[in-house]
Amino acid sequence: MNPRILMFCSSVALLAGTTQLAYAHANFKDQITEGAVATWNAVAINHGCNTNVGGEDNGAPYKDVIALSVVFPNSTNFSDVIMRGTKSSNAPVVYTDPGDDPSNSAAGDILSDLSAHLVQAGTSSNGLPLTMGLSLINTGGVMFANNIPIVDGNGAIRGWQSWSGTSPYSGSALLETAKTAAGDTITQTGFAPFGIGAFQFQPISCAKTLKIRVAVADWCAKGAASYKDSGRVDVWIGSMTTKFNDSTTMPNPDATPVYWPTITVNRDLAKNPLPGTKGFNATTGTVIDRTVAGWTTGTKDASGNPVMSTKIACNQSTDYDTVYIEPSNNDIDKYLPISAAKYPAGANGSLYWPTLAK
Numbered sequence: 001m002n003p004r005i006l007m008f009c010s011s012v013a014l015l016a017g018t019t020q021l022a023y024a025h026a027n028f029k030d031q032i033t034e035g036a037v038a039t040w041n042a043v044a045i046n047h048g049c050n051t052n053v054g055g056e057d058n059g060a061p062y063k064d065v066i067a068l069s070v071v072f073p074n075s076t077n078f079s080d081v082i083m084r085g086t087k088s089s090n091a092p093v094v095y096t097d098p099g100d101d102p103s104n105s106a107a108g109d110i111l112s113d114l115s116a117h118l119v120q121a122g123t124s125s126n127g128l129p130l131t132m133g134l135s136l137i138n139t140g141g142v143m144f145a146n147n148i149p150i151v152d153g154n155g156a157i158r159g160w161q162s163w164s165g166t167s168p169y170s171g172s173a174l175l176e177t178a179k180t181a182a183g184d185t186i187t188q189t190g191f192a193p194f195g196i197g198a199f200q201f202q203p204i205s206c207a208k209t210l211k212i213r214v215a216v217a218d219w220c221a222k223g224a225a226s227y228k229d230s231g232r233v234d235v236w237i238g239s240m241t242t243k244f245n246d247s248t249t250m251p252n253p254d255a256t257p258v259y260w261p262t263i264t265v266n267r268d269l270a271k272n273p274l275p276g277t278k279g280f281n282a283t284t285g286t287v288i289d290r291t292v293a294g295w296t297t298g299t300k301d302a303s304g305n306p307v308m309s310t311k312i313a314c315n316q317s318t319d320y321d322t323v324y325i326e327p328s329n330n331d332i333d334k335y336l337p338i339s340a341a342k343y344p345a346g347a348n349g350s351l352y353w354p355t356l357a358k
Contacts, residue, residue, distance in 0.1 A: 004188050026216040029191060030263040034272065038133065041263065042191035043070055049220035051230035054247045063231050067163035067219035068144065068192055071335045073212065074132035076134075076154045080331045081129045085320035103106045108324060117205040117323050120197070122349045130325055132212070133197035136160055139279030144192075158331075159350040161338050163219075164193055201267045204311050206274055206319035208267045212308075213238060213260035214324035215336050222275075235336075236261050241329040243337065258328060274313050276313025 011038070029042040073081045086108045113129065114121035120131040136147055144162035145354030151336045152158050161176035201207060221232035238242060238260045244250070273279030275295075279288045291313075296306040327335075330332065 001013060016133050025236075026218060026261045028261060029213075029264050031266060032196070032199065033266050034198070034268050037201070038135075038195055038197045040195050041253075042193040042195060043068065043214075043216060043261070045190045045192070045218060049231045049234045049249075051232060052250060058229070062224050063220035065190070065218045065220055065224065067161070067216045067338055069150075069219070069336050069338050070159040070192070071150065071215040071327050071332055072099060072132060072134060072159050073214070073325045074130060074134065074156060075152065075327075075331060076128050076156055078113070078124045080328050082113055082324075082326050082328055083111040083129065084324040084326075085111050086322045086324075087319065088321035088337040091141045091191075098130065102203065108322075109320075111320075114210075114323055115202075117207040118203060119201055122255045129217055131197065131323045134159075135195035136193075136310050145212065147192075152335075159214075160192075160194070163338065170346045196263070201272055203272060204275060204309050206314035207321060207323045208269070208274070210265040211260075211322060211324040212263040212265065213324060215332045217244075217329050217338075219338060237332055237336075238331070238350065241333050243333040274314050275309065275311040310321065312340065313340045 018184050027044050028047070030039075032039055032041070045065060045068070048064050050062050051058065051059050076079055106121045113123045115127070118130065122128050122131075136149060136157075147160055147162045149157050150159045150161065199210060201210075217219050218234045218235040218236070219232070220234070221229050227230040230246075231251050235244050236259065237250070240247075240250065267274075269277070270279040270285070271281045273288050273290050275290050277290055279290075280286075281288060290309075293310060293312050294308045297309045299307045301307055
């Protein structure tokens with residue numbers, strides 16, 4: 001899927017039969033298995049905004065989510081993303097990114113690229129950090145009336161901003177205090193849907209999982225009056241940034257390990273087994289044997305001959321078990337705030353701010 005193409009689909013009744021709610025605590029609807037077909041997914045919002053003073057479960061009432069902003073690590077520039085890798089034999093260690101604020105720490109070794117692990121990844125000299133095509137569903141009032149793509153200077157869709165908007169737009173009622181017939185608080189998740197391109201692991205790689213970390217902000221207040229309101233927004237990112245630096249809006253500023261809303265892409269170990277293992281491809285009815293030296297990697301050389309692997313087995317002490325990609329602090333500060341600009345650049349003049357009053 002070309003990351004420069006945006007597809008708007010017809011409205012989808014994601015919450016049919018339920019009260020139209022938007023909760024915060026962001027994550028994603030589904031994990032993904034590697035393959036050749038793009039899939040639909042959704043940002044899942046589980047509860048409204050709450051001050052982090054005294055902990056997220058401090059008993060303070062949750063506020064309705066009135067807007068959402070999302071930033072993916074799919075820039076065409078290597079400087080806009082951070083890539084990491086972890087080994088299954090090692091306990092996660094705290095790593096501080098050079099040049100970043102000391103609070104910006106996360107587990108894993110910094111990698112220059114993911115080309116050794118993913119077919120969709122390139123190097124700084126011959127490709128993109130990660131080919132990640134995104135398409136958005138225009139929710140048309142199911143969650144929020146407006147769904148505006150974030151497009152960077154290279155034409156790549158980096159995420160989106162959603163809000164109920166002003167006249168003539170009218171969003172759904174977002175009632176954090178809604179109750180079931182029995183009087184219990186409703187905990188139905190709200191979804192902000194999107195499409196994402198397919199992924200494939202390199203046969204010679206020992207990585208079993210790709211973790212795509214996404215920056216998400218759930219906005220619950222707007223305008224100058226909300227500057228000092230600790231419940232104005234929940235910011236779901238792995239570390240503080242220059243703009244997003246208020247711990248009362250970040251349920252995880254000092255968490256270990258750090259929390260990111262994460263799309264997990266799992267390797268299909270039957271169709272694409274690790275070096276040193278076997279798999280059974282039920283689609284073709286064949287056994288794939290990678291326990292011997294010289295198995296075919298699936299690629300071909302310049303003469304058209306199959307490339308043979310010299311990788312006999314994976315070493316849990318030296319090979320990466322999981323690889324990660326996340327947006328840089330600068331990209332988060334650039335794209336996660338909801339703009340005060342007029343449509344289509346921003347939120348129709350409504351003011352949403354990431355920090356305290358300046």
